[in-house]
Amino acid sequence: LIAVRGRGLDxxxxxxxxxxxxxEPFGAGLHVRGPADQLDDATVRAALERAGGRDLELAxxxxxxxxxxxxxxxxxAAA
Numbered sequence: 001l002i003a004v005r006g007r008g009l010d011x012x013x014x015x016x017x018x019x020x021x022x023x024e025p026f027g028a029g030l031h032v033r034g035p036a037d038q039l040d041d042a043t044v045r046a047a048l049e050r051a052g053g054r055d056l057e058l059a060x061x062x063x064x065x066x067x068x069x070x071x072x073x074x075x076x077a078a079a
Contacts, residue, residue, distance in 0.1 A: 002044060003061035005029040006053050013051030017043060024070060031061065 009030050014023035019038035023077055032044055041058045048056055 001061045001063055002039060002041060003029060003059050004032060004048065004056060006048070006056035008052040008054050009048060010051045010053065013047050013053070014044065017047045019043060020047075022071075022074070025078065026066070048076040 003026070005028060009025075011023040011025060011030055011065070012032075014020045014032060019034040019040055020032055020043075022032070023035045045053075045056055045058060
């Protein structure tokens with residue numbers, strides 16, 4: 001899980017980015033998920049910058065209860 005903060009963030013810009021399975025707004029930023037061995041900060045940063053993201057800060061993050069709720073809700077919607 002990568003927490004992203006910055007200006008001009010667009011979760012849709014991460015659709016189809018290798019290693020990214022989900023990108024969701026989280027507070028003033030985004031939470032970006034994917035398998036730890038495939039999720040790459042540089043790739044996420046580049047995709048967001050191409051879409052107009054600026055002043056980006058990326059950091060590893062721990063999943064919160066809200067993250068778990070969103071994951072369960074996604075699974076329920078897909079069923």
